[in-house]
Amino acid sequence: MxxxxxxxxxxxxxxxxxxxxxxxxxxxxxxxxxxxxxxxxxxxxxxxxxxxxxxxxxxxxxxxxxxxxxxxxxxxxxxxxxxxxxxYFAKPKEQIIQVAEKPQEITPGGNRGILTLSNGKQIVLSDISAKDTIAKEGEKDEVTIKMGANGVITYIINPNTAASKENTNSFNTLSTPTGGQYNIVLADGTKVYLNAVSSIKYPTQFNGDQRVVELDGEAYFEVAKNKNKPFVVKSGDQDIEVLGTHFNVHAYDNEAVVKTTLLEGSVVVTYKNQKSILKPGQQSNVSEKLNKITIKQVDTEAAIAWKNGRFKFDNADLKTVMRQLERWYGIKVEYRGDVSDVRFNGGTFMNKNLSEVLKVLELSNIKFKVEGKTIIVYP
Incomplete structure (x- = not known):
């Protein structure tokens, strides 16, 4: 022209x-x-x-x-x-202009969970609009399951139902998908915050001498105190026993180390034939490779940052960081080159789109290329 x-x-x-x-x-x-x-x-x-x-x-x-x-x-x-x-103009030359679509933003996860009842029925919690009774458990409806206005699931036991060691427990499972988190209050008043790609199996009421739950993935526990009935979290070969305390368990199948971080009170960690007692601010690590319990002082804020809506990295290696992003954003990560020596400190909020999080990570001289839901990482 x-x-x-x-x-x-x-x-x-x-x-x-x-x-x-x-x-x-x-x-x-x-x-x-x-x-x-x-x-x-x-x-x-x-x-x-x-x-x-x-x-x-x-x-x-x-x-x-x-x-x-x-x-x-x-x-x-x-x-x-x-x-x-x-x-100011220059004489144009003939050329073909290639047009490409703007990459679609990858959005963060949110409040999503699936509740599996003792009869196998599954309730997609993010689909529920009524914030009231969502189910009942037991032959005589001894336990009522409710959802509060804030979306938290609670278990309420009928006070007219007498619990005994002979009662048969009904078990429920709360699970979260990729990009999902969910909170629950168990029948004893224990609060559980479940991270993405995790599940917890628990009885609808705690009969017997112990309060036992099984965890896959990651959860933060605020255990209701009961000195006569210890609370036990089972995850793989590890057992955690407490009477009433606050702690975080990180036990994903694709992570080499199971990490238990104590914020207050005390816990007893059992791994195979070993036992260790944690103090506040300490973290135990167990793995097949180490074949023992190791204990160290850690930044507890980093361990429970996910519960508070943040990514917080305390000298975290790149692959550990990217596995967090995979679970939260539903992405797949590929590596092109050696990134084993890359470490991160600091963090950002989990409610940001993935592109904003990657910009923060790029400050450590790492490059990312987004291809659909696949993130390619270059050193």
């Missing part, structure tokens, strides 16, 4: 009288100018440049932005001085 033709299009742009065909011409001209410049910027920076250009034009209507291939050159030589009507 000639200089006069471009000027005519820009005047129409200002007056909001461009036809769709003219809009395409103007977009193509700008992108052509960008591709012939020597200044290299990526496609996102190009779009920002284009949006800044169009923002200087007093239009009320949104104009669709055309995205082009990555690492395109931006037209540093383009200058539009609207006040003087001065424009």
């Amino acid at each position: 000639t200089e006069n033709e471009i000027l005519t299009l820009l005047k129409k742009y200002q007056n909001n009288t461009l036809s769709n065909q003219d809009k395409d011409k103007l977009d193509a001209w700008y992108l052509h100018k960008a591709s012939t410049s020597n200044l290299q910027l990526n496609e996102y920076e190009l779009e920002d440049s284009y949006e800044q250009l169009k923002a200087k034009l007093p239009l009320q209507q949104e104009i669709k932005v055309i995205r082009i291939w990555p690492r395109i050159a931006v037209a540093a030589s383009i200058a539009l001085l609207l006040g003087t009507g001065l424009f």
Whole structure:
């Protein structure tokens, strides 16, 4: 196009009288100018440049932005001085402009869970609209399962039902999918915060001498005190026994180490034939590789950051960090090169889109490429 033709299009742009065909011409001209410049910027920076250009034009209507291939050159030589009507042009050359769709944002997880009753019936908790009784358990409906206004599941025992060691326990399982977390209050008043891709199996009421639950994945426990009935968490070959305390258990199948972090009170960790007592601020690690219990002081805030809606990294290696993102965003991660020596400190909020989290991680000189739901990592 000639200089006069471009000027005519820009005047129409200002007056909001461009036809769709003219809009395409103007977009193509700008992108052509960008591709012939020597200044290299990526496609996102190009779009920002284009949006800044169009923002200087007093239009009320949104104009669709055309995205082009990555690492395109931006037209540093383009200058539009609207006040003087001065424009600089270069003679365009014929070329094919390749158009690509803007990558879709990968959104964070949320409050999602599945409750499996003793009869095998499954209730998708995120689908429930009524915040009241959702089920009853027992031959005589001894236990009522309710959902509070905040979405927390609670178990209420009929006070007229006498519990005894001979009573047959009914078991429920609360599980969370990828990108899901859920909270529950057990029949004894113990609060459980369940992280993504996790499950906990528990009795609908605690009969007998112990309160036993089984955990796969990660959960934070605030155990109701009962000195006569210890609370036991089983996860793989590890047992944790408490009377009443706050602690976090990290026991995913795809993690090499089972980590138990104590915030207050005390817990007894049993692994095979070994026992150790944790103090507040300590974390026990057990694994098949070590074949023993090791204890160390840790940043407890980092251990339970997920419960408080944060990613918090305390000298965490890259692959451990990316496994957290896989569970929360439902992504798959591929590695191109050695990243074994990359460590992270700091963190960000879990309610952000994945692209924002990756920007934080890129501060440690790691590069990411997003291809659909696959994240490719480069050192």
